[in-house]
Structure formats: C-alpha cells, structure tokens
Amino acid sequence: MTYTATLKSAIGQLRGCLQRAGLDRQDERFARHGEHTPMRDAPLVLVACSGGRDSLALAAVAHIVCGMLGLRCGAIVIDHRMQEGSAGIASQAAASCVNLGLDPVVVRIVHVDLDHNGPEAAARDARYAAIADEARACGAQAVLLAHTRDDQAETIIMGLIRSGGVDVLGGMRERTAYDGTVLLRPFLGVSRKQTTAICRDLAISWWDDPTNGDHIAPGERLPRDYPLRSRIRHDLMPLLDDIAGGDIAGHLARYADAAAKDRDYLAVQTQIAYDSVVRLDEETQGSRGCSLDVKSLAVLPAAIRTRVIAMVCAHLGVAASVQHIEAIERLAVDWHGQGAVSLPSGYQAFRKRHVIRVCQDSGHANR
Known part of the structure; x- marks a missing residue:
C-alpha cells in the first residue's frame, strides 16, 4: 500500500522509539520489501488499546513497524466496567486489533476501587496494574501507550494547575516503567489530528469516550463535572490557540523536550545529594524513619535541597505537600527552635541539634 506523509511520520516516530528501547530489526531479511512472519520466539510488543482513535492508530502503525523489524505485535484492551456498554466497546476494540493483524489480543476486566484521588486516577491505577500483569503473563518486552502531543500539552497544564514546578514542565516521559513493565509512548510527537487522519486513511472506525466532550459543539463549554x-482539551486549548495565534500543543510539547x-x-x-545527606533507619515493627544531616542539607542549592526532602517523603510513603516540604526545609535553613x-500517615519531622528526624509518632520514643 502507499503510505501517506502522516502515516510515514508516525511510522518513523514509533520505529525510533522502539530502537531507543533496544527493540531493533531482528534479522536482515526484514529489511527487504514483502510480507515477513516473525519468529515464534521474537520479542513481543503489546499495544494498550481503548478503541479510541489514538490507540487504534497506534495499533495500526505498530503492526506495520513490528512487521518491518521482525517483532511480534499484540494488544491488550482494558474494560473498566465504569460506563454502560463498556463490554461491547472493549469487544469491538479487540475485534479491530484482530482485523489489523495483531496477535495475541487480550481483553482484561478490572475492578476500579474509587478513592479520594477520584475516578480518573483510580481507573488509571487499575488499568496500569492489569497491563503490567498481562505483560508479565505473555512475556511482552514493552507496552505501547497512545499518548499524543496533545495529551502531553494537557498533562503539562494539568500539572501546573495542581502542583507546578519544573518537573511538571517536562511532561510525560517517552519511556517509563510500571511494576517492572516497560511502558513506551511513541506518539508524543504525533498530534490528535494526525491519529484521526491515520484512522480515516486506513478506514478504521473508532469510539469516542463521551467524557472527552467530543459531542459538544465548538464554543460550547463542558459542564463542571467533566474530567479536568x-x-x-475542549475549552482551554482552543482558547490558547486563538490567543497565541498558533499550535499551543506543539509549542508545549517542544518545550517539554527541553524541560525534561x-x-x-x-x-x-x-x-x-540524597546519598550523602540521608541515613535510613532499619525498619522495626513496621515503623520506618530516617535522619538528615542538617549541615550537609543546608549548604545544598535550594532546588536540590527541596528535592532531597521530597525524595525522603516519597521513600517513607508520605504524601507530602509543597507546604510540608517547605516547613521541613525551614528546620535546616531557618531554625529558631x-x-x-506534622506530616500525613502519622509521620513527623523535627530537629534535634544537627539532625532532622522524619519518623512515625510511635517511633519517636525510641529515638
């Protein structure tokens, strides 16, 4: 078949991503034109497919690229059971992947435990856990996620709204890991317009999540109860495009590369710095803690000092806010007794002479 410029660009993005992850051509025969069947023991790559335009475009491109490289290509479809008709949507997504030539294609049903972080975060946690479990079960070398350039821009804006900081500006990484599973995002340089064009060019039908607001007319605002x-995506990005007079998503995505x-x-x-400043306690009776050397901590650049404190909290499982981290920092640089x-999960941070202790309340008596 003749590849459009859009499809060629997406193929290049995915191939480069796989190569950077160590998944290159398995044999020189795959460099020749024609159909090639991968070896049965060739590395397996899975596509996480929701049935939406982005993930189906990725599935189609992945089938092409894996064929070029001699890799096996399959798909995993997650049914969250959070919307009416989700089983049918998952079944159709799986059928589309089979029609594209992916094998194996697996549908996993997950139970979403709603918590204080909201349904979107809970669904993401359940989805990633199921993806990692399936990847281990079938021996997949990597799982491809269909986050696009537009998703990258939206993620940066969400991060600025919720927390801020330099780390947020770096956006999503091309390669991450979840529970030992390699996750790759090859479409961070591909726009949603391009994934739509790929699906249309290849006559692939897709499903639009109603919570995305695609059914709402341009200029009409989404209700407040829609996901942030x-x-x-629907209200803010078009406004920013109009104000900036250009492609704000592309601008943010390019900036994310530098910020990363x-x-x-x-x-x-x-x-x-962490290795030189922090001394971790041995865990006793389920209680964990650590000590920070005040003199070594205080002389660090502020940008590194706050990150060391944040890393301490993360290691102890403490969901510390920016205010918590700043208060601990003052124990080192603005100490006046x-x-x-007080920190979440029953932890406290306090200074004793030239040491800052971070531990659970029950552990203080023994320190």
Missing part, C-alpha cells in the same frame, strides 16, 4: 483533562533534560539532570544531582512538622 476533558475541560482543558533539566528534570533528568536535577534528578541525578538529587540522588547524589520551632516544633515538629
């Missing part, structure tokens, strides 16, 4: 990402380099450098420096900083 959907309201950013800064984030990665800071992460390396933070780890070096203040009392302990």
Whole structure:
C-alpha cells in the first residue's frame, strides 16, 4: 500500500522509539520489501488499546513497524466496567486489533476501587496494574501507550494547575516503567489530528469516550463535572490557540523536550545529594524513619535541597505537600527552635541539634 506523509511520520516516530528501547530489526531479511512472519520466539510488543482513535492508530502503525523489524505485535484492551456498554466497546476494540493483524489480543476486566484521588486516577491505577500483569503473563518486552502531543500539552497544564514546578514542565516521559513493565509512548510527537487522519486513511472506525466532550459543539463549554483533562482539551486549548495565534500543543510539547533534560539532570544531582545527606533507619515493627544531616542539607542549592526532602517523603510513603516540604526545609535553613512538622500517615519531622528526624509518632520514643 502507499503510505501517506502522516502515516510515514508516525511510522518513523514509533520505529525510533522502539530502537531507543533496544527493540531493533531482528534479522536482515526484514529489511527487504514483502510480507515477513516473525519468529515464534521474537520479542513481543503489546499495544494498550481503548478503541479510541489514538490507540487504534497506534495499533495500526505498530503492526506495520513490528512487521518491518521482525517483532511480534499484540494488544491488550482494558474494560473498566465504569460506563454502560463498556463490554461491547472493549469487544469491538479487540475485534479491530484482530482485523489489523495483531496477535495475541487480550481483553482484561478490572475492578476500579474509587478513592479520594477520584475516578480518573483510580481507573488509571487499575488499568496500569492489569497491563503490567498481562505483560508479565505473555512475556511482552514493552507496552505501547497512545499518548499524543496533545495529551502531553494537557498533562503539562494539568500539572501546573495542581502542583507546578519544573518537573511538571517536562511532561510525560517517552519511556517509563510500571511494576517492572516497560511502558513506551511513541506518539508524543504525533498530534490528535494526525491519529484521526491515520484512522480515516486506513478506514478504521473508532469510539469516542463521551467524557472527552467530543459531542459538544465548538464554543460550547463542558459542564463542571467533566474530567479536568476533558475541560482543558475542549475549552482551554482552543482558547490558547486563538490567543497565541498558533499550535499551543506543539509549542508545549517542544518545550517539554527541553524541560525534561533539566528534570533528568536535577534528578541525578538529587540522588547524589540524597546519598550523602540521608541515613535510613532499619525498619522495626513496621515503623520506618530516617535522619538528615542538617549541615550537609543546608549548604545544598535550594532546588536540590527541596528535592532531597521530597525524595525522603516519597521513600517513607508520605504524601507530602509543597507546604510540608517547605516547613521541613525551614528546620535546616531557618531554625529558631520551632516544633515538629506534622506530616500525613502519622509521620513527623523535627530537629534535634544537627539532625532532622522524619519518623512515625510511635517511633519517636525510641529515638
């Protein structure tokens, strides 16, 4: 078949992503034109497919690219059972993947435990857990996620609304891991318009999640009870495009590439500082804690110092806010005898001479 410029671009994006992940051509015979069947023991790549335009476009491109490289290509479809008719949607998504030539194609039903983080986060946690479990079960080398350039821009804006910071500006990484499973996002340079064009060119029918607001007319605002990402996509992004006079999603995605380099450098420096400043306790009776050397902590650059404190909290499983981290920092750089900083999960941070202790209340008596 003749590939359009859009399809060629998407093929290049995916192939580059796979190569950077160490998944390259398995044999020189796959460099020749024609149909090639991968070896039965060739590495397996799974596409996480929802039945939407982005993931179906990715499934189609993945089938083409894996064929070029001699990789096996399958799909996993997650049914969250959170919307009426979800079983039919999952079944149709799986059928579309089979028609594209993917094998194996698996549908997994998950139970979503709603918590204080909201249904969107709970569904994501359940989905990723099921994806990782299936990847292990079938021995997949990687799972492809269909996050696009538009998703990247929306993620950055959501992060700025909810927390802020340099790390947020780096957006989603091309490669991450979840419970030992490699997750790849090859379409972070591909727009939603391009995935739509790919589906149309290949005559692929897709399903639009009603919570995305695609059925709402342009210029009409989404109700407040719609997910934040959907309201950013439908209401805010068109407004920003109009104000900026251009493609704001593309601008943010390009900026994310540069910011990610800064984030990665800071992460390396933070780890070096963490290793020199922090001493972890041995876990006793389920209680964990650590000590921070005040003198070493205080002389660190502020950008590294706050990251070290945040890393301590993350290691202990403490969901610390920016205010918590700043209060702990003041124990080192603005010490005037203040009392302990109360933290979530029953933890406290307090200073004793030249040491800051972070531990659970029950562990203080023994320190």
